[in-house]
Amino acid sequence: MDFNFTDEQQELKRWAKHFAKEKFSSKAYSWVKNGEVPWENAKILSEHGLMGMTLAIEDGGQGLPLIDAIIVMEEIAKVCPNTADMFQVGNFGAIRQLAAYGSKQLKERVLPSILLGEKLISVAMSEPNAGSAVTDLETKAHIDGDNVIINGTKVFNTHGPHNSFYVVWVRFGNDVKSSGAILVERDSPGLTIGKTETHMSGEEHCALYFEDCVVPTENILVPNNGFKRLFTMFNIERMGNTARSLALAQSAFNIAVEHTKERKQFGKLLAEFQGTQWKVAEMKMKLDAGRLLLYRAATNADKGAPSQIESSIAKAYINTTAFEVANESLQMMGGYGYSTDYPVEYIFRRIRGWMIAGGTPEMLKNKIAEEVFEMKFSQRGRNREVELNK
Template identity: 30%
Template sequence: MEKSIRKDPYEAPDYYLLDELLTDEHKLIRSTTRDWVKKEVSPIIEDFAQRAEFPKQLIKGLGEIGAFGPTIPIEYGGAGLDYTAYGIIMQEIERGDSGIRSTASVQGSLVMYPIYAYGTEQQRKKYLPKLATGELMGCFGLTEPDHGSNPGGMTTNIKDMGSHYLLNGAKMWISNAPFADIAVVWAKDEAGKIRGLIVERGMKGFSTPETQGKWSLRASATGELVFDNVEIPKENIFPDITGLKGPLGCLNQARYGIAWGALGVAMDCYDTALRYSKERIQFGRPIAGFQLQQKKLAEMITEITKGQLLVWRLGVLKSQNRASVEQISMAKRNSVEVAIEIARNARQMLGGMGITGDYSIMRHMMNLESVVTYEGTHDIHLLITGMDITGINAFK
């Protein structure tokens, strides 16, 4: 039995009238996605998170609202939208839950994008239209048990056997792995070059054990990818892309989406805390009237507004193909940091109620502990900015 249906009275803050910077199409996409999240995600997400279960019934709807590969051209089943639209979709979905946004990011940025950007025409036609609707689901295998921040050290490998490749190794912390139909996997060839290939569920020697016991992203399924002499047909390899630039190109797409998405979480926490503080009476008046609570709210809206301006500008640059890796890195790091700080303060503003599943804040707070670590950790992104401004690499 599902628990009581949660109300979702969310209203997005727009302190600097940033709506004026969006097109009518952007606003339509936003309202469609927001309505879908309020109707399909908010009422059920808390129960699924509590049970540590991915709500598979959302897959079809995510496909229908264009959340899978929004920037992929229409001829391959994508929505052919610009990057601001993509960011807005990620913001609205993550406002509902970071785990659901993770599923959309992996599908669009880490599976569809590499197949579109690095794949053969045959691979594009075979996989992209079905991935866009959610008929096929994908995952992205880069991280290994001994190689996280340093993926270049990976040991998963392929050997050319003439008629096929033989894949061996293991990947860890892979979102969507337990139910994915295909996996985009990065492995080293005999010359030590990183190559990308598509592994299909059902191939002999390929298994995807689920990771149990997470306190974060509980509504997202995470698992391992284990390859034991898996025979990969030659047509499943990406023909030309070699080296780390392959997987990093995908991560750049996903990080861009997180920069918008994490701000969605910040906006949800702020909106919840603002509403609650105006209704909660202590010492005979709403707690919103106390200076200490106003300080928290004023700082939240200031940081949200700065973050909104940053991602809006990044969206314009990205649509013009001018956004640098380092700019995306800065925005991902900033949005997640802002969201974590706001979630923690918002939770305190709700007092004891803040730790319950009656409100979204505690779930958001725990989710952000994954978001700050995956797609490049907080510290690594800081070092990317450091390297960019000094010209000196401090992490190798």
């Protein structure tokens, strides 16, 4: 596969690099320190046609392939990670599940405000007892006339305190085949937004409590047997996670390299020490390998969703190696890398979270192994009743 960009994509990359630096560099890294959402930057993205790049034209998007959005994501994330989060909302996240499975009427009502950068949407899938084991969902929904009634709890949703919409993964029955998804609006009766909590990266999240929450049936995105369909679109969200992880690692690497070209110890530049040179070479190899895996998954997806195996390989590898690169970058900078006056320590903390969100490397490796062996492996322990009946 040839991963060379077309002339148009090369121009898009050049434009995005200049655009991100001009529009977002002045306040970069200040948003999380101040506990603010970069709403103004979301609107700038919208004004320049960057919210909805990957959505169909009939849904208000640009109808562009996934790789084009990856190109822009990398350039934005290298300048301002929090603005890249806004770009994620408009191109990679829950919006893709809404666009793929929502009715025409629902999309016409909800999508415009998101694409204008005025409102946020995220997936609400994790629960107190269902994280990696997302097939163990306990949030239940049942249809009552023209409404759906939802009961359960969700945790760790991105931008939770600030979202206007949540794509809530539920069970409509008692088994995993009854799993589906519903779009729930923030002001829905019976929905309570929990207290704002903060991850070590400074990102805010909250629990969502559904107590006989009432939502119109027209908000149902997937009515049953939904995991395969939902995860098809969720693989796109994973690509946004992966692209940001890679881009931030690249930023940390660039900062560390410049530091070693200027910083002297024992009478010579850090860059002149062979130990530094080997570190830098290893980091460069990891970044380049990760980028090729990301581009393969995105390119093969074209305008659709990437395959599970290629997205799993890209995310598992990049999440792990990006953290290693960020860690080594911080080490190369010594006390400067550890200081909050420089962005490397934030990059280190932020990248660590992507090794948890969207599918851990451990769970993704399980999927990769299943593909290699052409077998399914259950991660569950043996049922005690089965043990007793043997």
